[in-house]
Amino acid sequence: MFNLIKIEELKPLEMVFPNHLDNLSKMILESNVIQTPIIADTNTGVILDGSHRYVFFRKYGFINVPVKLVDYNDENIRVGSSLIHRHLVDENNIISKKEVIKRGVSGNLFPPRTTRHFFPFRKNEFINIPLKELEKNIPRDVSQFIADVDIQYEINHNRMFIKEIEHEFEELIRYMEEVRQTKMYLLNQIELMETIK
Known part of the structure; x- marks a missing residue:
């Protein structure tokens, strides 16, 4: 579910990479289709996902853009500085929802x-x-x-992001093993109970 929202109602949260923006722009212009909506806070207009798409829309003069609005106060929406924060709470995570809103509303954009x-x-x-x-x-x-970064910086950043993804895969595998062990334990319990009923 998405809405067409006036782009002026949205507030960016992060700067964007120049080469990523160029590549994304070429992909969108070649397909003539926008595949996914921007995700933004319904109360403030702060963009939570889709910074590069937002800049693409501004650059090419779009007035109304597809946006999925969410209530950022919802405790089921979380923020972190690494993909692993989807699964693990890290006390060293220095980004809070409060800071996200403050940065977005003030225009003091994150890198x-x-x-x-x-x-x-x-x-x-x-x-x-x-x-x-x-x-x-x-x-x-x-x-x-x-x-203001060069292409090598972007390449290095993408490599670090790939490592984040790999770390998340490893955590998912550990979680799946934990769940598998729990399942085996419960099956064993059922088997034992079946013998004494």
Whole structure:
């Protein structure tokens, strides 16, 4: 479920990577479709997921953009600085929801990909909206949203992000093993109880 929201009602949270923005822009323009909505807080308009899409929309002059609105006060929505925070609470996690809202509302943007938001739904909801269905105006300058980093920095950041993903896979495997062991324990308990009933 998404709404078409005026882009001016949205508030960015993070800067974006220049090369990632260029690559994403080419993909969107070649397909002429926006596949997934931006996710934003319904109360403040702060963007929780989709910073690069937001800058794409601004750059190309879109007026109304697809947004999935969520209540950021919902305790089922969490924030961390690493993907592993989806599964484990880390006392060293220095990002709070309060800081996210403060940064977004004030315009004091985080560096690219600083936050990781975890929602009680899958983020890859495909909406496949043709760009021609979105109201458009003149292109806008977006330089204030683009981080001043070189391509090697972005490559290194992507490599670190891949390591985060691998770490999350490892944690999922450990969790699956824990659940498997619990299942085996319960099956064993049932078997023992069946013999004495």
